[in-house]
Amino acid sequence: MGGGHHYNPAAEPRNDQDVEAMAKARVPIAWRDKCGHLLVPLNKCRRANWYSPNQCGHERHTYEECLYNLYLQRCEAKVQATKAMSS
Numbered sequence: 001m002g003g004g005h006h007y008n009p010a011a012e013p014r015n016d017q018d019v020e021a022m023a024k025a026r027v028p029i030a031w032r033d034k035c036g037h038l039l040v041p042l043n044k045c046r047r048a049n050w051y052s053p054n055q056c057g058h059e060r061h062t063y064e065e066c067l068y069n070l071y072l073q074r075c076e077a078k079v080q081a082t083k084a085m086s087s
Contacts, residue, residue, distance in 0.1 A: 008062060011069060
């Protein structure tokens with residue numbers, strides 16, 4: 001059945017990242033991608049709750065949704081590139 005999924009504007013990948021804020025929050029360079037802006041509040045919540053697995057669920061879900069949206073964007077870019085090459 002599916003459905004019931006809502007649009008979350010906070011989970012959109014962003015090109016304009018605050019590099020200084022991510023460096024101050026000690027986000028590793030490998031994780032500073034288009035969803036890196038969501039790691040700052042997620043890691044802050046994780047540290048505040050001693051990495052408890054039943055805390056920070058909303059922040060984690062938003063970050064994972066952003067990663068999924070980024071994956072869908074890459075898939076769509078690949079489809080468009082394949083269509084352009086075959087034409």
